[in-house]
Amino acid sequence: MAIAALLLWMCTAAVGAYLLMSRIRPAGEPEPEREPQPVASAAEPAGAAPVRRAKDRFDPPSLVRAKSEPLPGLRALAEFAHPALAIIGLAFWMIYVLSRDRLFAAIGAGIIIGAICAGVSWFTANTRAARRGRRGALVFPRRLLILHGTGAALTLLLATLIVARV
Numbered sequence: 001m002a003i004a005a006l007l008l009w010m011c012t013a014a015v016g017a018y019l020l021m022s023r024i025r026p027a028g029e030p031e032p033e034r035e036p037q038p039v040a041s042a043a044e045p046a047g048a049a050p051v052r053r054a055k056d057r058f059d060p061p062s063l064v065r066a067k068s069e070p071l072p073g074l075r076a077l078a079e080f081a082h083p084a085l086a087i088i089g090l091a092f093w094m095i096y097v098l099s100r101d102r103l104f105a106a107i108g109a110g111i112i113i114g115a116i117c118a119g120v121s122w123f124t125a126n127t128r129a130a131r132r133g134r135r136g137a138l139v140f141p142r143r144l145l146i147l148h149g150t151g152a153a154l155t156l157l158l159a160t161l162i163v164a165r166v
Contacts, residue, residue: 012151078122085115
């Protein structure tokens with residue numbers, strides 16, 4: 001059963017790697033042009049748009065957008081943390097399969113929970129950014145996202161069954 005969980009985890013990782021690699025543009029390909037967002041000025045009434053402070057008037061549009069996010073940098077953090085935690089958890093699970101030491105199974109199962117939380121937060125932040133039309137938002141095929149999420153849920157289920165039984 002531990003080997004089945006390992007194989008399922010590897011298949012889920014393969015789908016996730018495909019999702020990520022299929023959405024990375026080549027370096028020479030330009031980003032699609034978007035209309036610039038209007039920036040609120042101090043002369044506008046307070047009800048129409050938030051008033052910018054005098055020291056913020058020279059901020060570039062990307063910094064203005066970053067400051068307006070509820071948690072700036074969340075998407076970038078989750079984009080890094082999700083694959084990193086998944087790889088670390090997979091390594092601990094491989095060590096468990098080879099050594100049958102229960103400690104490695106518990107660590108691997110705990111790390112997969114963190115990887116799933118990071119993946120869900122990445123998906124949420126990315127979906128929100130795509131709806132707002134922000135630059136850098138990735139749009140993934142729905143079928144592959146469902147496949148990746150289902151694989152992660154089944155891997156978590158198998159890992160927790162193994163840890164609870166062990």
